[in-house]
Amino acid sequence: MLPAMGWLRGFGRRRRDLGPVAAGLALFGFGSVEIYVPLAPYVEGESPDLAALPGGWLAVLTVLLAGYCLAVAACGSYPRAAVVLVGVCFVAQSFTPVLPEWPVVPLLALVVVCFACVAVGGRHGPVIAGVSYFVSLGIETTVADDPDWAFIVFVALAVMGPAYAVRMRRAQAERLVALAAEREAAARTDERLRMARELHDIVSHGVAVMVLQAGAAQVMLDSDVRQAHESLDVVQEVGRDVVTELRRLLVILRGEGTLERLPSLRHIEPLLTGVRAAGGRVDVAVNGDLGRVPAAVDVSGYRVLQEALTNAVKHAPGTTVSVAIDVGRTDLRIHAVNDGPRIVRQSDGGGLGLTGISERVELFGGTAVTGPREGGGFEVRVELPLSGDSAAPVPSHTGASV
CATH class of the missing domain: 3.30.565.10 (Histidine kinase-like ATPase, C-terminal domain)
Structure with a gap:
């Protein structure tokens, strides 16, 4: 009975770990369609024609896309490393012909990974997520010469507020588990x-x-x-x-x-x-x-x-x-x-x-x-x-x- 319960708990943990991996793979597939399938531009008159880009830039965008998707896949197990990786990819794409604010994948990946880092990133998770988020978008808006800090702060509050609430609930649950363990140990003694x-x-x-x-x-x-x-x-x-x-x-x-x-x-x-x-x-x-x-x-x-x-x-x-x-x-x-x-x-x-x-x-x-x-x-x-x-x-x- 006990080995079966342990197997079930392990299966539950593996299923939770597979969720971010599946999300990362889905995001990679959608991003590949954005890059290689000619679609109407997201921002009319400003978004470059991806089909007209040289092959070298397409390869760079593909590598950055892989970085975004890897960060999303790893955000459940390694949230702080994932938020640093997505921030680096976001900054790097800011210096390509395709800014990260136009395709859906970069901004979506940044928001998802920051949420995960705040919620489950440990003691310094919120600080690392905040730095990565504001530095990435700050550099991107500076390069684009279009700083929209109201939008940046609004998105930060909309994402990190709920993430912090999740973090507090998890901390409370962990305290309750620790208290139950202490009571059990005292009862055993x-x-x-x-x-x-x-x-x-x-x-x-x-x-x-x-x-x-x-x-x-x-x-x-x-x-x-x-x-x-x-x-x-x-x-x-x-x-x-x-x-x-x-x-x-x-x-x-x-x-x-x-x-x-x-x-x-x-x-x-x-x-x-x-x-x-x-x-x-x-x-x-x-x-x-x-x-x-x-x-x-x-x-x-x-x-x-x-x-x-x-x-x-x-x-x-x-x-x-x-x-x-x-x-x-x-x-x-x-x-x-x-x-x-x-x-x-x-x-x-x-x-x-x-x-x-x-x-x-x-x-x-x-x-x-x-x-x-x-x-x-x-x-x-x-x-x-x-x-x-x-x-x-x-x-x-x-x-x-x-």
Whole structure:
């Protein structure tokens, strides 16, 4: 599908490039008829009889005609070079027996190429087109001893005014495209951050429990083999849970998952089991109907609680954690407190876990309070608005949490 779309875009560009080429060829054919087929003079009494010109002048006019037509054919791809070329040809023809104002092709070519240069000629296109236009016609009228600057200015305004309007519209379209690209890049960056946070939440809790249980098994391997085996069984079970969770995330990233498979505060038993397996105790109190909680808020609340329990397991093993989940009329409140020792640094690696909690809450316009308690231990207190006007969207098929 994508290669076909690219081919279609390329075909569209080639078709646009063929337009000026076809116009140049048509102009060459019409100009050849002007030169080699005897016609009535365009300006009665002033236009020379082309059929009576020597063959050398006809050859010069043919070369200049080719230059005009080449400039028209190239004005779409090389507008500034084309406007210089048509200006040179116009000036050169001013010194031949046939002035460029009499045949149709020279003036028409000059006007068309100047229009293209102003419209698509880049930063200096209007200046180059203006210089080429006024210098060419200025020299021609001087040589003809018939300066008609009113006509020259009128044609300039009639041609370059609309061309400049086209230029402004193109510039506006390019700005809109650039803005859309910037927004897309920002969205991609935000999506990568959300996926990174989701992976951190999935892995950190399980790995923390596995490390503690593996350490306990190593200590008790010689003194209490049965307990060591139980710790290793916990490591194996938690490892399977982590792998299952990672597979779930990958399935959702492929667009095959649904919102029902995302983490939910209604299913926090695996989190509690991990803490208990690490030797801790968890008391949970739920007030209100969790079914009223929007999916995006539900996932973020689950991840906030997961981070709080992971911190307790990592930094205060064996502690008792009290968790209160309250579903109010307008917000969801989560309060997790452990009674471990007073530890200021609750998250290694630069505090990414607590930073993740703050970022999640900020997306919803909520509040988060994390820190040590005066009597010891650590608490996490979060309020997430239930309003649908929150900044975070409902999780999409990518599976990245909000």
